[in-house]
Amino acid sequence: MPTFYDSENKPYILTEQLGRGGEGAVFACEDDFELVAKIYHEPIDEDKAEKLRWMAENKNEHLLKVAAWVVDVLKDAPDGKVVGFLMPNVRAKEIHELYSLKSRRVHFPEATWHFLVHTAANLARGFYSLHRDRHIMGDINHGNCVVLADGTVKLIDCDSYSISRGDFRYRCEVGVATHLAPELQNVDLGEIEREAKHDNFGLAVIIFQLLFLGRHPFSGNFLGAEDKSLEDCIREYRFAYGNKDITKVEQPPGTLSLDEVSPRIAAMFERAFLIDDRPEPREWVEALEDLSSSLEQCTLHPGHHYYEKLAVCPWCRIEGQTGLMLFPFITSANGLNGEKTFNIFTIENLIENLGINRNLPAKPPNISTMILPPPSPGLEDTRKQNRNRQIIIITAQFLIVSFLMIVFGVGAGVFFGIILMIFFVIALNNPDKNLRKDFNEHLFETRQKWNEIENEWNNALVPKKIDDELNEIKKRTESYKKFQQSIAQQMNRLQENFFTRQFNEYLQSFRLVDLEVSSVVQPQITELRVRGIRTAADIETARMEKLAGIDEKTKKSLLEWRVDLEGKFDPDAKSEVFEIEQKNLIQENTVKRRVIEREIERLFSSLRSASLYLRQHQQGLVAKSESVSKELIQAESDLNALGNSSSAILVLILVTFLTPFWGGIISELTTSNKVMTKTANYVFGRPNSDKSDSYGTAKSGSQTKAVPASEARTDNMPSEYITDKEIAELSSAERKNYASVLSDEAESAIRQNDYNAAERKLLFAIRFTPKDVKILNRFGYVLYLEEKYTESLDILKSSQKIDKDNSETKNFIGINYLRLKRFKDARQIFTELTAGKNNSLEKSFNLGLAHEGLKDYKSAANAFRKAVKLDTTDADSHYELGYCLYKSGDKSGAYSEYEFLTSINSKLAQKLYDVAELGKYDYEILPQTHVTGSGIGSGSGSGIAKPSGNQVY
Numbered sequence: 001m002p003t004f005y006d007s008e009n010k011p012y013i014l015t016e017q018l019g020r021g022g023e024g025a026v027f028a029c030e031d032d033f034e035l036v037a038k039i040y041h042e043p044i045d046e047d048k049a050e051k052l053r054w055m056a057e058n059k060n061e062h063l064l065k066v067a068a069w070v071v072d073v074l075k076d077a078p079d080g081k082v083v084g085f086l087m088p089n090v091r092a093k094e095i096h097e098l099y100s101l102k103s104r105r106v107h108f109p110e111a112t113w114h115f116l117v118h119t120a121a122n123l124a125r126g127f128y129s130l131h132r133d134r135h136i137m138g139d140i141n142h143g144n145c146v147v148l149a150d151g152t153v154k155l156i157d158c159d160s161y162s163i164s165r166g167d168f169r170y171r172c173e174v175g176v177a178t179h180l181a182p183e184l185q186n187v188d189l190g191e192i193e194r195e196a197k198h199d200n201f202g203l204a205v206i207i208f209q210l211l212f213l214g215r216h217p218f219s220g221n222f223l224g225a226e227d228k229s230l231e232d233c234i235r236e237y238r239f240a241y242g243n244k245d246i247t248k249v250e251q252p253p254g255t256l257s258l259d260e261v262s263p264r265i266a267a268m269f270e271r272a273f274l275i276d277d278r279p280e281p282r283e284w285v286e287a288l289e290d291l292s293s294s295l296e297q298c299t300l301h302p303g304h305h306y307y308e309k310l311a312v313c314p315w316c317r318i319e320g321q322t323g324l325m326l327f328p329f330i331t332s333a334n335g336l337n338g339e340k341t342f343n344i345f346t347i348e349n350l351i352e353n354l355g356i357n358r359n360l361p362a363k364p365p366n367i368s369t370m371i372l373p374p375p376s377p378g379l380e381d382t383r384k385q386n387r388n389r390q391i392i393i394i395t396a397q398f399l400i401v402s403f404l405m406i407v408f409g410v411g412a413g414v415f416f417g418i419i420l421m422i423f424f425v426i427a428l429n430n431p432d433k434n435l436r437k438d439f440n441e442h443l444f445e446t447r448q449k450w451n452e453i454e455n456e457w458n459n460a461l462v463p464k465k466i467d468d469e470l471n472e473i474k475k476r477t478e479s480y481k482k483f484q485q486s487i488a489q490q491m492n493r494l495q496e497n498f499f500t501r502q503f504n505e506y507l508q509s510f511r512l513v514d515l516e517v518s519s520v521v522q523p524q525i526t527e528l529r530v531r532g533i534r535t536a537a538d539i540e541t542a543r544m545e546k547l548a549g550i551d552e553k554t555k556k557s558l559l560e561w562r563v564d565l566e567g568k569f570d571p572d573a574k575s576e577v578f579e580i581e582q583k584n585l586i587q588e589n590t591v592k593r594r595v596i597e598r599e600i601e602r603l604f605s606s607l608r609s610a611s612l613y614l615r616q617h618q619q620g621l622v623a624k625s626e627s628v629s630k631e632l633i634q635a636e637s638d639l640n641a642l643g644n645s646s647s648a649i650l651v652l653i654l655v656t657f658l659t660p661f662w663g664g665i666i667s668e669l670t671t672s673n674k675v676m677t678k679t680a681n682y683v684f685g686r687p688n689s690d691k692s693d694s695y696g697t698a699k700s701g702s703q704t705k706a707v708p709a710s711e712a713r714t715d716n717m718p719s720e721y722i723t724d725k726e727i728a729e730l731s732s733a734e735r736k737n738y739a740s741v742l743s744d745e746a747e748s749a750i751r752q753n754d755y756n757a758a759e760r761k762l763l764f765a766i767r768f769t770p771k772d773v774k775i776l777n778r779f780g781y782v783l784y785l786e787e788k789y790t791e792s793l794d795i796l797k798s799s800q801k802i803d804k805d806n807s808e809t810k811n812f813i814g815i816n817y818l819r820l821k822r823f824k825d826a827r828q829i830f831t832e833l834t835a836g837k838n839n840s841l842e843k844s845f846n847l848g849l850a851h852e853g854l855k856d857y858k859s860a861a862n863a864f865r866k867a868v869k870l871d872t873t874d875a876d877s878h879y880e881l882g883y884c885l886y887k888s889g890d891k892s893g894a895y896s897e898y899e900f901l902t903s904i905n906s907k908l909a910q911k912l913y914d915v916a917e918l919g920k921y922d923y924e925i926l927p928q929t930h931v932t933g934s935g936i937g938s939g940s941g942s943g944i945a946k947p948s949g950n951q952v953y
Contacts, residue, residue: 001013001014001015001030002014004037004039004074004075004076004083004084005074005075005076005077005078005080006072006073006074006075006086007053007056007072007073007075009075009078009079012029012030012031012032012035012037012074012086013029013030013031014027014028014029014030014037014039015027015028015029015030016028018036021157023040023041023159023160024038024039024040024041024084025038025039025041026038027039028089029086033089034088034089035071035086035087035088035089036086036087036088036089037074037084037085037086037087038084038085038087038159039074039083039084040083040084043081043083044082044083047170048082048159049073049081049082051159051163051170052070052073052082052085052159053073053082054163054165054170055069055070055158055159055163056070056071056072056073056085059071060133062129062132063129063130063133064088065129066125066126066129066130066153066154066155067126067129067130067154067155067156067158068087068088068090068154068155068156068157068158069087069088069158070085070086070087070158070159071085071086071087071088072085072086073085073086074086085159087158090146090154090156091148092146092147092148092152092154093107093108093146093147094142094143094145094146094147095119095123095142095145095146095147095153095206095210096142096143096209096214097147098111098116098119098147098210099116099209099210099213099214100214101213101214101324101326108147108149109328110328111327111328112303112304112305112327112328113211113295113304113305113306113315113327114292114295114305115151116210116211116213117210117211117288117291117292117295118151118288118292119147119151119153119210120206120207120210120211120284120288121284121285121288121289121292122151122152122153123145123153123203123206123207123210124203124207124281124282124284124285124288125153125281125285126145126153126154126155126281127155127199127203127281128280128281128282128285130155130161130199131196131199131280131281133164134164135161135162135163135164136161136162136164136172136194136195136196136198136199137155137161137162137172137199137202138160138161138162138172138174138175138194138198138199139157139160139161139172139174139175139176140175140176140179140199140202140203140205140206141176141178141179141202142179142206142209143157144156144157145206160172160174162193162194169193171190171193171194172189172194173189173190174189175189177230177231177234178205178216178230178231178234179201179202179205179206180198180201180202180234181197181198181201181202181234182201182234182235182236182237183198184198185231185234185235186231186235196280197276197278200272200278200279200280200281201272201278203281203284204217204268204269204272204273204278204279204284205217207284207288208269211256211261211265212241212255212256213255213256213326215252215255215256216230216240217239217240217241217269217273218230218233218234218238218239218240218249218273219233219240219252220233220238220240220241220249220250220251220252221240221249221250221251221252222238222248222249223244223248223249223250224248228249233249237273237274237275239269239270239273239274240252241257241258241269242258242270242273242274253321254318254321254322255318256314256318257314258270260306260307260310260314261291261307262287262290262291262294262307262309264287264290264291265287265288265291268283268284268287291307294307294308294309295307295308296308296310298313298315298316299313301313301315301316301319301327303327303328304316304327315327325604328601373630373633373634373637373747373750373751374637374744374747375637375638376634376637376638376748376751377748379638390648393424393427393648393652394648394651394652394655396424397417397420397421397424397652397655397656398655398659400416400417400420401413401414401416401417401420401655401656401659402659404416404417405659413659414656414657417656417659418656420656421652421653421656424652425649425652439635439638439639440639442635443632443635443636443639446628446631446632446635447632449628449631449632450628450629450632453621453624453625453628456621456624466607466614467914467915469603469606469607470607472603473600473603473604473607476596476599476600476603477600479596480593480596480597480600483589483592483593483596487585487589487593490585491582491585494578494581494582494585495578498575498577498578498581499571502571502572502575503569503571504537506565506569507535507536507537507562507565507566508535508536508537509535510535510536510565511534511535512525512528512529512533512534512535513525513529515561520554520557520558524550524554527549527550528547528550528558531547533547536561536562536565539558539559539561539562541559544558544559626785627753630750630751631751634751717738717741717742718738720760720764722767724767727767727768730768735768735769736768736769738765738768739765739766739768739769739772739775742761742762742764742765742768743761743762743765743774743775743778745761746758746761746762746765746778746782747778749761750782750785755782755785755786758782759779759782759783759786762775762778762779762782763779766779771802773799773802773803773806773809776795776796776798776799776802777796777799777806777808777809777812779795780792780793780795780796780799780809780812781812783795784812784815784816784819787819789816789819789820790820792812792816793813793816793817793820796809796812796813796816797813800813807833807836807838810829810832810833811829811833811842811843813829814826814829814830814833814843814846814850815846817829817850818846818849818850818853821853823850823851823853823854824850824854826846826847826849826850826853827847827850827851827854830843830844830846830847830850830863831847833847834847834863834866839866839870840870841867841870841871841874841877844863844864844866844867844870844877845863845864845867845874845876845877845880847863847866848860848861848863848864848867848877848880848881848884849880851863851884852880852884855887857884857885857887857888858884858888860880860884861881861884861885861888861890861893864877864878864880864881864884865881867881868881873904875901875904875905875908876908878897878900878901878904878905878908879897879901879905879908879911879912881897882894882896882897882898882901882912882916883912883915883916885897886912886915886916886917886918891916891918894912894916894918895916895918897912898912898913898916898918
C-alpha cells in the first residue's frame with residue numbers, strides 16, 4: 001500500500017479508493033478514519049502546491065465546520081514534492097441525491113419539504129462562512145455540496161476554490177455552465193477574477209433546486225420560434241418562473257409556482273435570476289428560517305408542508321397532476337393534538353395510475369405460418385461441399401465401373417461396381433447423417449426455447465400475489481374511510497351530547513319558585529312542583545297537555561316562558577370540558593389509525609414495485625419471443641435447405657446397374673465418352689441448352705451450373721452515395737440483383753439482431769426497387785422490431801398502396817395498431833383478414849385483442865371462439881375467451897373455459913379463476929352444450945354450468 005508524508009514528514013498509509021475525479025482520487029487513511037487523502041493523477045506545479053500549504057496553515061474552526069478544508073499537504077517522500085493533501089472524512093450524499101425524487105426515496109426516505117427548506121438554510125450558512133474569509137467557491141455544482149442525514153451541508157473540493165491571501169488571490173479556473181452567472185457564460189474562466197456575486201448566483205440555483213424538487217430555474221418551455229439551450233436562457237436572464245410575457249419562457253407543467261413559496265423567497269429568486277441584485281448568503285439564511293417557521297401541515301396528507309398563507313396545499317395539486325408520490329405519508333410529530341390524517345383519495349388515485357396490465361400483449365405470429373428466411377450464409381458453403389462430394393463420388397463410380405467393364409468384362413465390372421457402390425454409399429451417408437444430427441439438435445434446442453417462451457407467456461398475466469395485494473389495499477382503504485367516518489360520527493355525537501347537556505343544564509338553572517310571571521300564581525307553582533315540574537327543563541308541550549287541574553292560560557304562559565329562555569341560550573363552544581373530551585377521543589383512535597396508514601403505505605410501495613416489474617417482464621417477453629421465433633424459423637429454414645444424400649445414393653445405384661447395359665458400345669471410346677456425358681447430364685439435371693435456366697442464369701452451348709438469384713451476386717456493389725440518376729441508368733436486371741443482395745445482407749443482420757444495419761441495407765435496397773413489396777414489408781418488420789411502430793406503419797402503408805391485397809402487409813399493420821393501442825384500426829384490419837379463407841389462430845386472436853381493447857367483450861369473445869376452433873389446444877385463446885365471457889356477464893361460459901383450461905394449463909386456469917372471481921359462484925353440472933373437443937362454451941350462459949345451491953365444483 002502506498003505511503004505519503006505530511007508537512008512534518010509523518011507517514012500516512014493509504015488503503016481503499018473511495019472516489020475518483022478528473023484531477024485525482026480519494027483514499028482512506030489506514031490509521032486515521034477521520035481523514036481522507038486526495039492524490040492528484042498528474043504532478044502539480046509549485047503555485048498549486050503553495051496554495052495547498054497556505055490553505056492548510058490558515059484553516060480555522062468555522063471553515064472546518066462547513067467545508068472539507070485542506071488539513072495538511074501530502075508529499076511523495078519525506079521533504080519531497082507535494083502530490084496531494086489531507087482533508088476531513090465527510091460521510092454524506094451529494095445534494096442532488098436529496099432534491100431528486102428517485103434518489104431521495106432511497107437516501108432520505110422520510111424527507112419532507114420542511115427538511116428541504118432546512119437543508120437550504122444550512123447550505124446558505126456554509127457559503128456565509130466561506131465568504132466571511134473572502135474565499136469564493138467558484139466551481140459551484142451539485143457535486144460540490146453534500147448533505148448529511150440531519151440536513152447538515154458540507155462544501156467539498158476546496159482545492160479548486162478561489163482563495164484569498166490578503167492582496168493576492170489563487171484563482172478558480174473551472175466551472176459548470178448550469179450554475180454559472182450570466183456574465184460568465186461562454187467566457188474564458190481562467191481570465192476572470194471570481195467574485196462573491198458569482199457565487200451568489202450559483203447558491204440561488206441550488207436553493208431553487210432544493211425548494212422546487214430538482215427543477216432548474218432556467219429550464220422551461222421556450223415560447224419563441226427558435227430553440228434555446230439552458231446556457232442561452234441563463235445568459236439572457238430567461239427565468240422560467242418569472243413573467244413569461246417578458247422572458248418568453250413558460251414554467252414546466254406539474255411544478256411548484258413562484259407564488260407558492262413565501263413572498264420574501266419569491267422576491268429573492270427574482271433578484272437572483274432577473275437582475276444582478278443577487279441576495280447574499282446571510283439574507284438566504286434569514287428568509288429560509290422564516291419560511292421554515294411559517295409552514296403549514298396539509299390536512300389531507302401529513303407528509304405535505306407548505307407556506308401557511310396559501311389557501312390550498314400545492315403538493316396535493318402536483319401529485320394529482322403527475323401521479324407521483326413526492327413525499328412520504330408520515331404523520332406529524334406533534335402527537336395527539338391536531339395530528340392530521342393522510343389523503344386516502346390520493347392513495348386511490350395512485351393505485352389506479354399504477355398501470356397493472358391484466359391482458360396479454362399482442363400475440364406474435366405462429367412460426368408455422370411465417371415465411372421462412374433464406375438459409376444462413378455459412379450453410380451454402382456446406383451445401384456446395386456436399387454437392388461437390390456427391391458429384392465426385394458419382395463420377396468416380398461411373399468411370400471406375402466403365403473402366404472395369406472395358407478391361408475385365410461386364411461381369412467383373414458389375415461385381416466390383418457393387419462392392420464399390422456400398423463403400424461410396426457409406427461415404428455419402430455418414431457425413432450427411434452427422435451434419436443432419438447437428439442441425440436437428442440445434443432445431444430441438446430452439447424449439448425447447450420456444451416452448452419455454454410459451455410457458456412464460458401463459459404466466460405473463462398479473463401474478464396472484466399482486467392481485468391479493470391489490471384487493472388487500474382496496475380493503476384497507478375502504479376500512480380507512482369507514483374508520484374516518486366513524487371518528488367523524490363519534491365527534492358529532494360528542495358535540496351533540498355536549499350541546500344537549502349544556503342546554504339542559506341551562507334550562508335546569510331556571511326554577512319555578514323564582515318565576516315572576518303575573519299569570520302564574522304561587523298555588524299553581526306549588527301544584528306543578530308536586531307533579532314533578534320544578535324547572536324550565538321540565539316544561540314540555542306534551543307533558544303540559546296531560547296536566548289536569550291547571551288552567552290553559554297558565555300552561556300557555558309557562559310554554560312561552562321556556563321559548564323565551566331557549567332564545568337567550570348561548571352555548572360555550574370553547575368549553576375546556578369539551579376540548580378534553582375531544583382530545584381523549586382523538587387519543588383513543590390515533591394508534592389504530594397509524595397502524596392502518598403504515599400498512600397502506602407498505603402495500604402501496606410493494607404494489608408499485610411489482611407493477612413496474614410486471615410491465616418490464618411483459619415487454620421483455622415480447623422482445624424475447626420475437627428473437628427466439630426468428631432463431632427457430634432460421635433453424636427450420638437451414639434444416640430444409642440442408643437437403644440429404646438420398647438423391648445422390650439413388651443416382652449412384654442407377655449408375656452402378658445401368659452402366660453394364662451400355663457395354664455393347666463401350667468398345668468405341670468416342671461413343672463411350674458421349675454416353676458418359678449424357679449420363680452425367682441426366683444425373684445432375686443439366687441438359688445442354690442455350691436458354692436461361694429457372695434461376696435466370698444465361699447459358700451457352702457449354703455446361704453452365706445454375707445459380708439461384710440470391711447467389712448471383714456481384715463483387716462491384718455500388719456505393720451508398722450513388723445518385724438516383726446513376727441508379728436510373730442501370731438495367732432492370734442490375735437493379736433487381738443489387739436489391740436482392742442487399743435484402744439478403746439485411747436478413748443476415750436481422751438474424752444477428754443488428755437492426756440498425758438491417759435498416760440501412762433495406763433502405764439502400766428500396767432505392768433500387770422502390771416498389772418491391774417484399775422488401776418494403778421486411779423494412780416495416782425491422783422497424784417493428786425496433787419498436788418504431790409509427791414509422792413501421794408508414795412503410796407498410798406505402799407497401800399496401802402497391803399491393804393492396806397482400807395479407808402479410810395487412811397483418812403487420814394490424815399488429816402495429818395493437819402496439820399503438822389504435823384498437824379501432826386494428827379491429828378493421830383483423831376483421832378483414834379473418835373474413836377470408838386464409839384465417840389463422842393469430843389473426844382471430846389479435847382481432848379478439850382489438851375488440852377487448854375497445855371493451856367490446858362480446859365481439860372479443862366471438863373472435864376468441866374462432867381462435868380456439870382453429871387450435872383447440874391454445875391455452876392463451878381459451879383464457880382470453882373465458883375473461884371476455886366473464887366481462888360480458890357470462891359467468892357460466894367463463895367457468896366452462898376454466899374447466900377446459902385445467903386440463904391443458906393449470907396455472908392459466910387458476911389465473912382465470914381468480915380474475916373472473918369464479919370462487920364467488922357455486923355451480924351444478926348441466927348437460928354438455930359446448931362444442932365437442934373444442935373446450936369452449938356456448939357463450940350465452942347455457943354452457944357447462946350455471947349458479948346453483950351450495951354445491952362447489
